[in-house]
Amino acid sequence: MMKPTGSAEAVRIEDLDDAGLVEHARLRDPAAFWLIIKRHNQRLYRVARAVLNDDTEAEDVVQETYIHAFTHLAEFRAEAQLSTWLTRIALNEALGRRRKRRPTVDVKAIEGMVVPFSAHKPDPEEAAALAEIRDLLERAVGGLPEPFRIVFVMRDVEEMSIEETAFLLALRPQTVSTRLYRARRLLREALRDKLATVFTDTFLFAGPRCDRLAQSALDRLAIRLVRKDSHPLNTATERT
Known part of the structure; x- marks a missing residue:
């Protein structure tokens, strides 16, 4: 010590x-x-x-x-x-x-993204379905326009506050909120009902x-x- x-x-x-x-x-x-x-x-x-x-x-x-x-x-x-x-x-x-x-x-x-859909070991069919959803998620996040992708990762993945995100990106807090809203909307449109809502273990x-x-x-x-x-x-x- x-x-x-x-x-x-x-x-x-x-x-x-x-x-x-x-x-x-x-x-x-x-x-x-x-x-x-x-x-x-x-x-x-x-x-x-x-x-x-x-x-x-x-x-x-x-x-x-x-x-x-x-x-x-x-x-x-x-x-x-x-x-x-x-x-x-x-x-x-x-x-x-x-x-x-x-x-x-x-x-x-985007590599290394993991969405914890369940704690149990999936069977082959479930594993294939999860792999497909993960692939869709990776492509959707990677395909977001850069301003939206950065805000999305900082706010929803890294869970930074609006204030810190705004400070780091030299944006108004309202702009951060708007970009996050649009990023989420684009993801929903890209993935529809397959988009998982848990992001804490991504990247x-x-x-x-x-x-x-x-x-x-x-x-x-x-x-x-x-x-x-x-x-x-x-x-x-x-x-x-």
Whole structure:
């Protein structure tokens, strides 16, 4: 465990809020970097994916976001929300990449979307039906006009507030609400009665993929762990 300065009680680093993690990250604590990445990967990936409609580019954006953020921690103000600051960086990076693209009419299917229709293991016929519905959902979300797709992912998938979404996209709250309404209407029209209403597990970015990106970002920042084969948290929490 780590003992913060001025405290008589030991506090586990994983129990710190984002502001506390930033303070540790400014001291180049590997565990703090790792926890920040793990906490915010999902949101950043979803936002980047909504802008770029491409899985590989979205992962690149997330990694570049952390590289930029961790090398500019002095610019982060404690009164701000770390999640909002990181999302703004990711959004700018994604929009910059999109502007460099050549125009295209192709729509790539969104990968990794999971809609939890039921907890039981489906039989072959049910599995085939679910796969068909998922494919329809992927294509429908991927085919939304970009302004609607971004708002839809931020509001209905990532569950950001109207105020935060408006701030990040430099829009009026009413505009966010209007775009979300139109996105939902377009999806309903595209999928009709097959559209599922549960989106909390879409655009998953966790497990090995999340860990791989986290480690890659730390490697690029030359943040070395005491034991390369151990989890950064193990290294940090064993110190006293």
